Amino acid sequence: MTKKAFSLTEVMIAITIAAFLFGALVLMTSSSAADTQKTANRLLAMQLALETLNIIQSFPPDSITTLVLNPYNGPITDSSGETIVQPGQAVTSGLEMKYADSYQKGYFYREITVEDLPEGNDTARFLKKVVVKIGWNENNNIPSSIENPHRDKSIEVATFVLNEKQYY
């Protein structure tokens, strides 16, 4: 009487198929973790953009120029990989306005431009257009130079600032 059983070849084929399936599962979950980091960077970029717009809106409108906003232009991490400190003076004792380590991986870069509206419109002198662009890198890609604004991804937010001191 012969016993029915799987041959070694059949088992090897089955294992190879199973290995492919497991491999696909690992790839899928790894991709999920990478996507999470991407989502986190996008979330941080959006918060940075809104924060910067809000800070600019808090300045007297006639003082808002690209030159004045220079301290807010540039990378959020310095060349040593440390995050920067928000320019300003703490009122609360012991407060340090330093961006957390969560901001290190994206190598965020902030660019601000202030534009006057084109002449020919009666209301042009009342308004300034402020654009905040936040760039960042994904997959922990280190930029060629921290001072070089080029990054993998970027978002832009813009607003108009009303100068109430202008007159007709």
Next chain:
Amino acid sequence: MELIVAIAIVALVIGIISRVTSRVRVDVAKGTANLTNQQYAQIAMNYLRRDFLAASPNYDLSDNLENIEDVKAEPIRDAAVFTSSGNSKPILVSEKEIHMFKAEIENGKTKYTPISYLFDPVAKTLVRHSSEGEKRFNNISDVKFGLFLPEQNPRSPLVWVDMTAETYEGNNQTRTFTLNTSLVSSVLNSIMNNPHSLTTFQ
């Protein structure tokens, strides 16, 4: 011979399964759980930003003029060094709390509604109290507030926020996700950037 090969194959399969399940567990912890907590922190931050954009001190017109002018001159203060002398109140900021007012016009009169944010470190929750009730932002492991003067406009103090989402453990590592931002009030800016506002009030 077949027995040895079979044992080797079974050992290999068990090894692969163990490795895959371990990897899946870590990735799910990193991927799903952490993302959820990041979203909680983001929602809390958006609420804070929106509320603070309209944050105002409270001017009580039944108060004496000296108190009203005092609040007007310094409409946002560190709660640690503030002592109340009347019904008019500035916006108060301490390490774990913010107390502000939302100014609304009702029947031609300004009505001030209190809104406050308090962090409960035991429940790991940021709680928003307002006339609409209580709203809780869970899974936040720490929040710190502080006042600072921006370099380019030192007249108008801003609130610095440091918000850390619940930590998680994966691959025997503990990590945190921290959001930072500066909160700005357009009502305060109007008061602080307009010198005439120091001698007049609404």
